[in-house]
Amino acid sequence: MARIFLRNIFLILLALASFLPLPVEAAFNADVVTFLPANDGGRFITVYESSTLQQLRFNLGLYFDYAFEPIEFADQTGQRRRGIIDDLVIANLGGAIGVTDWLQLGFNVPMAVWETFYNPNLTATAVRKQSLFGKLADPRIDFKLRLLDIERYRVGLAIVPFLYFPVGREEYFLGNGMWSGGGMLVFDADIQNVVSLGLNSYYRVYKRFRYDTNNVSAIINDTIGLSGAMNVRMTRSWSLIGEAWIESVAESLDELKNGTLVHLQNPAEFLIGTRFQPQKHARGLGFTIAAGRAMTAGIGSPDFRIVTGINYRKPAVAKLPEPVEVEAVVEEKIVITQKIHFEFNSSSVRPASYPILDDVATLLAANPQIQHIKVEGHTDNVGGDAYNQRLSDKRAKSVAEYLVTKGIASDRLYPVGYGESKPIADNTSSRGRARNRRTEFTVVDAF
Incomplete structure (x- = not known):
């Protein structure tokens, strides 16, 4: 039965992939869609936890995030000259399903609901603003393989291979215009059933290219990323969540050794938010709101970001035998x-x-x-x-x-x-x- 289930999952993915409007000769570009919520509805927002969904248990969520000025032209002193994207609202539909109790399949489909765009190829400081609506960004699929069960050991470990599809309009910075895959290592820990800590580290593979010929530092190549999160359970229903993440081109590590960092692809950001999860009625639902801002001037790091989301994570079902009568004997x-x-x-x-x-x-x-x-x-x-x-x-x-x-x-x-x-x-x-x-x-x- 498990083999039939896996075969059906593969056929569904194959069918979905056949409908993707993949570009024939896509140009390469930078991608400003840097907010990607974890698709399994765990304890954090973008940071993955090590736990996997039970077989056939699922999560489905919809997040909206507004990023203000995620990419702009600046002079050599870092001062803004003019915008490239001033407003970006992304709707991110994501979900996951348990294939086995230790393996799950997930997906994310981001769409730019609204984008204010200024053509970067025009040199004038006063460029006509374009308002774009309903543009797809690059979808992603991933698998999570649990290696260490946090429920039993208080620490957890998992690996997450992933793949991005070149669907987004790269001329609007909504995709890189290439197939891009990689892998993530997930570690988390639980402290007294009150505080949860998460740490993700990933490596993503790109074709090396320059997306701005006027700047020798405008290079995209293989990237490495690091993110961390903390969830503090205030009550059974309310929790506070803090996250931070940074990404960098892998070859920029050599620059750091020399005390310089000239690559532009170094976005870093933090978020602080809260989540409400009803415990009686509507159990399984989660409502999240968060806000944050950039910590560096990398591509995709906005002046500020506002996030809101809702998800439904099917509660786990305990497989119990039928109750039996309990007989008591005094003094036993x-x-x-x-x-x-x-x-x-x-x-x-x-x-x-x-x-x-x-x-x-x-x-x-x-x-x-x-x-x-x-x-x-x-x-x-x-x-x-x-x-x-x-x-x-x-x-x-x-x-x-x-x-x-x-x-x-x-x-x-x-x-x-x-x-x-x-x-x-x-x-x-x-x-x-x-x-x-x-x-x-x-x-x-x-x-």
Whole structure:
């Protein structure tokens, strides 16, 4: 079945590629579309996270960004002479789908909704402004291959090969006019389920060319890029996001060694924004707004940028067996053999696990002679001891809080986490670790 699914994905991509209006003899030029949102709806805006979407889980998003003066003519002192592009509004449609639980396919299709353009080939300082609408820029497809799972190890690693299609109108600086591919290395980390850090480094391959014959530094060649991001979770629904990125022509590294940097293709920028993700109604939606500006005078670095976006990321579905009746024997344990699922990086019980806990609540309500129950949370040995201890504490409390909402008196419940200290199976195997990740209810007092 997986082979058939992959074959269908390939045929869809092939069909889509056949409709792309590829230029026959495109000229090469610089590309001012430097804002590209991550297409899988992760924790950041443009920076990729290492996590991949589960098989057939998807994300679909639409971002708008306004860039003011992303490219202009300047004199030798860096002062503006006149504009080339003064206003640029890009609509970026992007999405991704999980091919397997560790591999996903994504795409981005940017379009210049509005562009004010001044012909750079005219030497006069007063050049007629053109207003352009609905011009495509270069689409991109990518694959993300997860190498290290952040959900288990608190740090994650992935690689992202990508390919750009020469569809954009290069005369309006909306594309380079060439096929261009490369690869990205993705690293991220999670701190206490509150702060997420991301770091991306990529290499993109170009044909070397000069896009402005009047300037010997107007060279495009293979580029390297580095970007970093931080997401701070303020509440379950609100988070703050900060990002920064820089790109440079690879050969300019030699210039840096000599203490000079003359290439023009060195855009650098930062963004600060916030995101709202509803947790009850409309779960899976995300609303993002951000603003930032250039840190250098490179091609595509605007005086300021405003970003707004909406995306839908299908919530993960926990595959659980049907709930079974739970039988209790006084002075022994009530063991939950089915895995209770929690939200990613959280102690919140997923709704898919409610039926299991409902059975436990029914059992306790029917046995009032069980006066006190200890709710025990246990983990495997993956991750740090201190982290596992805290996580098991929080998840045991969440289970107890849920039972209280079902009518069980809180003074009957004693939540406690044991972390990885009480394994019941061998942690060297995945099956053993799965058995150790469990919830137990111990009868403390009964009559």
